[in-house]
Amino acid sequence: MAYVDIPQTISSKELLENDCNFSSSVYKRLLMKNTNYKTLGELLETYQSGKEVGSLAYVEKSPFKFIRTKAINTNLFCLDFSTQGAIEYIKPDSYKIYFKEFMDLQKGDILFVTGGNVGEVAFIDKDYTNLIFSSHIIKLKTLENPYYIFAMLKHNICKEQVNFSPTGAIKGLDTFKVNYLLNCKIPFPNHNKEQTINFIETLTKSIIKKEALIRTRHKEILNLIESELLNNQLPNTFTYTYPNIKELQIAGRLDTGIYCEEFKRIDFLIKNYKNGVFYIDKGKIKSGSTPKTRFIGKEEFLKYQWITPSHCSDYGTIKEEERINFIGKPNLTQDCILLINRGQGQDCGKGIFYSFADSKTGQHNQGMYRIFNYPKIQMLFMMCFLNAEFMRRYCAYFSLGSKMRELKRENFLQIPFPNFPQNLQEKIAKLYHNPNVKLENLSLDNFTQSDEIFCQNAGIYELDLSIKQLKTTLNRMIDDIINE
Structure with missing residues (x-):
């Protein structure tokens, strides 16, 4: 909704009052019914x-x-x-x-x-x-x-x-x-002033609290991953050496990223994990596409959710919703994780979870790969692992290109994932996504107490979803105050 209007016509009196200034900004008007x-x-x-x-x-x-x-x-x-x-x-x-x-x-x-x-x-x-x-x-x-x-x-x-x-x-x-x-x-507000101000402040406090909790949950996930890796290594010792001809031939690359000490140290740490590693199945990864005939915007009537790398947060969530209409078949038709394959260094490999139950059918562009047909717990663990800080550096070294870095499909297939015990994968996944936690039947009287219980058990995904819903309510309330 726009709150500033530029009139289509002006009078000669208005023109003279503004020293014959023809700049449209001079004549902008604030549209606010509430005085x-x-x-x-x-x-x-x-x-x-x-x-x-x-x-x-x-x-x-x-x-x-x-x-x-x-x-x-x-x-x-x-x-x-x-x-x-x-x-x-x-x-x-x-x-x-x-x-x-x-x-x-x-x-x-x-x-x-x-x-x-x-x-x-x-x-x-x-x-x-x-x-x-x-x-x-x-x-x-x-x-x-x-x-x-x-x-x-x-x-x-x-x-x-x-x-x-x-x-x-x-x-x-x-x-x-x-x-x-x-x-x-x-x-x-002109009506129920104290209650209305309290309502807006309560929603704002809840959003701020949940943003902090998302950062906390993310740190908890990183600590669990790093602790498990560091404390369960095989009795091998890492030694850094410069690449030899054979290593260059196997890798087929001359860029220095994958030969630097930090990359090799992280790679050793993962592959030296006592329970071994696994890799993405080549039959369970596909790229996206941008339809040739399309209309993209934020309008709710647009049929599909639209996802690009710019929509992805560092915490595995979708930053803002955008919609798309296009000719063709959508590529997001089930739960999956979406991984960025091109961007600025550490953006490469960053992932988000796409919930089909919440987002329905959607489309992602060629700047991302989707991983699908894995058990949900394992997919969420893989995404959380890739979003760890040390893996952001690992993927940056692994990526190709100068100005625009990129991870190709074959690069994703070479990334090792530690084979963590099932109960630990579940614990990590639950910190990100706990579908059993819901925030329902709220009123001003019970909101604070119910919200507190929700926050104690909600994962990053639920906290983010709640923030989006609260922002919608908050903006609607402010619109009502503006428009009387």
């Missing part, structure tokens, strides 16, 4: 712009971090440190220089992006004592109701307001003025 609003400036206790520490402060590893705008994105409510280029580690001395000015980020603060992805916001869900943020980010501290104000800032009603200025300027790294933000109108 009960406050400007963001009225709702803030303080606001503070960030600083640039400079590339000379960057180091390979440090407890102190510099946050860039990439850490704040559309799909998440909280900071995302996993995105490439989201953070830089900085020298302790560089942090101390700015510490007195910035102090710490505290729970309840809101970070707002003023350059690049203008209008994106992130909620600080816990106290941080080691972060400095970019000059293209503003820290907001509200007088009250931080979760309500954040929900409004995350909604299109505010994003669209800050992305047009009364002077017709195009937002960019150096053209954004803080007044664009401070003058942003935040609507408030």
Whole structure:
């Protein structure tokens, strides 16, 4: 839904009032029926712009971090440190220089992006004592109701307001003025005000909590995988050697990725596992395709789910839903895992689970392979294993190409999977997907208690599904406030 309108015609009076400026942005109008609003400036206790520490402060590893705008994105409510280029580690001395000015980020603060992805916001869900943020980010501290104000800032009603200025300027790294933000109108409910604000804040808190739980579950999965591998090795010792002619002939490759020490060490660790390894069956992997005749969008009437590498999160979930209509037969007709085969290095081999029960029939493009006809537990284990941090590095070394890295079908068939005991595979799979946990028959009175029980047992997949449902409800509620 659009909340900013550009009129098709203007009067001569309007033209003269704007100094004969013909820029369409000058005449944009906010479409908001609700007149009960406050400007963001009225709702803030303080606001503070960030600083640039400079590339000379960057180091390979440090407890102190510099946050860039990439850490704040559309799909998440909280900071995302996993995105490439989201953070830089900085020298302790560089942090101390700015510490007195910035102090710490505290729970309840809101970070707002003023350059690049203008209008994106992130909620600080816990106290941080080691972060400095970019000059293209503003820290907001509200007088009250931080979760309500954040929900409004995350909604299109505010994003669209800050992305047009009364002077017709195009937002960019150096053209954004803080007044664009401070003058942003935040609507408030006219009916059942306290209950409505509480409802929106409750949903927002639940989403933020579940994002944190997804990160926690992911770490638990990685710890189980790494612990099992490291503690159950055969009595062989890894020794690194440079490749010889025979090894080059067998591999048929001259690129250095698969011959470096880290790749060989990870490969040894997997193949030296005491219970052995298994490989993808060549009859159970197929590539996708992009239909020649197609229509792609977010409209619900489009028949099929559409999946590409850009839809995949680091946690094995679909970041956002997109739909497609096309001529031909769809290729997603059963439960499967989808593995990225081309992208930026560590993206190669990253996987998501496609649930046919939830997503129904769909189509994935040629940037992914689908693995199917395995027991569900085994498929989920394979996906979780490939999403482990050390396997992200392994697949990056294994991939081919310079600008666009790629894993071909024969490369996937060569990736070893440790043959973990069945009960451990089940435990790992359950941390990702626990279909027995459901969140139903909710009301304002029982939501918090029911949600708490749900969160204790839900896997990553269920938490993500719940977040998507809560966001839909949240946006619908905000739309109702905007439109009276």
